[in-house]
Amino acid sequence: MHIAFDPRLRVAGPLQALDARCKVLAFFALVACAASVPAPSWRAPVAFLGAATLLLLVSRIPLGAALRRLLFLVPVVLALAAVVPFAKAAGGEKVALWTGGPMVPRQGLLVLWNVSSKALVGLLCAIILAGTTGVPRLLEAFERLCVPRVLVLTMSFIHRYAITMQEELARMKRARDARGWRGRWIWQAGTLGSMAGTLFLRSYERGERVWQAMLARGYRGKLIGPSSAPLRLLDVMFVVWMLAAGLAIRFLVR
Amino acid sequence: MTAPAIRVSALTFRYPDGTRALDDVSLEVAPGERVALLGANGAGKSTLLLSLNGLCDPGGRVEIGGTPVGSRNLPEIRRRVGLVFQNPDDQLFCPTLFDDVAFGPRNLGLGEEEVQKRVHEALHRVDLATLEEKPSFHLSYGQKKRAALATVLSMQPEVLALDEPTSALHPRARREMIALLRTLSCALVVATHDLEMARELCPRAVVMARGRIVATGETSVVLADTKAMDEAELL
Numbered sequence: 398m399h400i401a402f403d404p405r406l407r408v409a410g411p412l413q414a415l416d417a418r419c420k421v422l423a424f425f426a427l428v429a430c431a432a433s434v435p436a437p438s439w440r441a442p443v444a445f446l447g448a449a450t451l452l453l454l455v456s457r458i459p460l461g462a463a464l465r466r467l468l469f470l471v472p473v474v475l476a477l478a479a480v481v482p483f484a485k486a487a488g489g490e491k492v493a494l495w496t497g498g499p500m501v502p503r504q505g506l507l508v509l510w511n512v513s514s515k516a517l518v519g520l521l522c523a524i525i526l527a528g529t530t531g532v533p534r535l536l537e538a539f540e541r542l543c544v545p546r547v548l549v550l551t552m553s554f555i556h557r558y559a560i561t562m563q564e565e566l567a568r569m570k571r572a573r574d575a576r577g578w579r580g581r582w583i584w585q586a587g588t589l590g591s592m593a594g595t596l597f598l599r600s601y602e603r604g605e606r607v608w609q610a611m612l613a614r615g616y617r618g619k620l621i622g623p624s625s626a627p628l629r630l631l632d633v634m635f636v637v638w639m640l641a642a643g644l645a646i647r648f649l650v651r
Numbered sequence: 652m653t654a655p656a657i658r659v660s661a662l663t664f665r666y667p668d669g670t671r672a673l674d675d676v677s678l679e680v681a682p683g684e685r686v687a688l689l690g691a692n693g694a695g696k697s698t699l700l701l702s703l704n705g706l707c708d709p710g711g712r713v714e715i716g717g718t719p720v721g722s723r724n725l726p727e728i729r730r731r732v733g734l735v736f737q738n739p740d741d742q743l744f745c746p747t748l749f750d751d752v753a754f755g756p757r758n759l760g761l762g763e764e765e766v767q768k769r770v771h772e773a774l775h776r777v778d779l780a781t782l783e784e785k786p787s788f789h790l791s792y793g794q795k796k797r798a799a800l801a802t803v804l805s806m807q808p809e810v811l812a813l814d815e816p817t818s819a820l821h822p823r824a825r826r827e828m829i830a831l832l833r834t835l836s837c838a839l840v841v842a843t844h845d846l847e848m849a850r851e852l853c854p855r856a857v858v859m860a861r862g863r864i865v866a867t868g869e870t871s872v873v874l875a876d877t878k879a880m881d882e883a884e885l886l
């Protein structure tokens with residue numbers, strides 16, 4: 398289950414205690430600084446990666462869970478890497494990948510490093526933010542930060558249906574396996590196909606009933622979290638630190 | 652004279668696929684009265700309960716405490732009518748049990764202190780106080796049933812509509828559930844197949860069959876009416 402959905406994966410920690418709005422702003426600041434690093438630079442991305450890794454350690458998010466999320470990036474980076482040798486650098490100087498290895502344009506390597514390190518920093522920050530805050534508090538923070546209503550609602554529905562589908566799938570699997578299903582034979586592929594169809598319908602109908610139950614308890618299109626405690630100095634300082642760190646790395650690391 | 656807690660008149664409802672689930676149903680429940688809703692599978696009990704909360708749009712008229720159920724006063728209706736679904740998985744959807752029980756009170760716009768108070772009280776009443784940080788989807792089925800009740804108890808409704816509250820409970824939990832329901836002062840409509848509970852909890856019973864009310868009256872009398880009970884396939 399996704400770390401942001403599963404409270405069991407959420408452990409107490411210094412980042413967990415911070416105000417959700419401030420966390421959103423702080424991580425946004427850091428990612429924005431990281432994303433604006435100009436292409437030829439390779440030291441600044443290293444520094445940003447270091448900062449993100451440090452935050453991950455501080456967050457006490459289980460490393461295994463975080464690493465599994467990062468695997469998302471592997472295909473993207475590989476696809477990018479595949480086109481690097483063909484990058485046409487203006488007056489391109491070529492470097493050997495390793496001594497005696499193939500020659501590739503230096504410019505291409507820099508671009509690859511730049512793009513994938515930025516993506517990595519972004520994803521790491523997203524994982525830390527979601528993992529230390531949880532989806533409901535995060536949505537509420539977005540709402541209070543005046544993110545457009547439509548977006549927040551869409552995200553809250555994705556969240557709800559994702560959980561619903563996961564549960565339905567678990568239930569159907571259990572029902573299937575309890576009746577001696579063994580997914581070894583190719584002619585049982587039909588079972589999987591019809592399960593997928595049923596899963597969709599069941600999740601949809603359950604979603605409808607959950608929606609009814611929400612309406613029955615006075616839901617009017619706004620998820621109301623616990624009214625958050627007033628901002629503390631620490632929350633504000635966190636935003637300032639993150640912004641300062643981001644700017645420092647961005648402009649001082651050459 | 653005060654208005655009845657529930658007044659339902661000439662209620663008719665078809666599901667989109669054409670199934671006629673309610674057929675000319677009329678019913679009145681006084682404030683604080685406890686009524687058992689009996690009937691075979693598919694008789695229309697759950698559908699009737701949905702209509703009390705404005706969750707299906709039937710032909711006819713539903714009034715809660717004198718206020719007609721209509722699109723304009725739904726927030727008011729939903730504050731006054733607590734509905735507990737037959738399947739607790741439909742009711743529970745928040746990350747933790749606490750959040751689920753707090754969902755209703757927060758929608759009522761209560762302050763966080765009051766919300767906390769109500770949640771603790773409701774969880775305590777259904778004997779789940781120790782599990783409040785657990786994700787609701789990791790509770791056992793019987794625990795989910797009780798959690799589902801807590802999610803509306805915390806809203807302190809005037810009318811409580813319960814769909815099979817005792818199914819899947821172990822004997823002790825079932826006894827405690829009945830005892831708990833007896834302590835509530837709100838009007839209670841309980842759809843159930845648990846005839847023993849109906850007898851113990853509800854002075855009055857209403858029997859449904861194929862979307863219609865076929866018998867109503869004092870519970871012991873209704874349960875002894877072999878003809879009506881047979882017609883409703885409850886014998």
Ligand SMILES: Nc1ncnc2c1ncn2[C@@H]1O[C@H](COP(=O)(O)OP(=O)(O)OP(=O)(O)O)[C@@H](O)[C@H]1O
Pocket residue numbers: 666667668670671672690691692693694695696697698699737
């Ligand atoms: N979503 C739906 N779409 C179509 N028909 C439905 C739907 N839900 C219920 N029905 C039909 O409406 C009728 C009444 O259903 P309802 O759920 O009210 O019965 P019930 O008395 O609660 O039964 P049970 O004791 O099994 O819970 C049934 O014939 C049922 O098949």
Ligand SMILES: [Mg+2]
Pocket residue numbers: 696697698737814
């Ligand atoms: Mg039912």
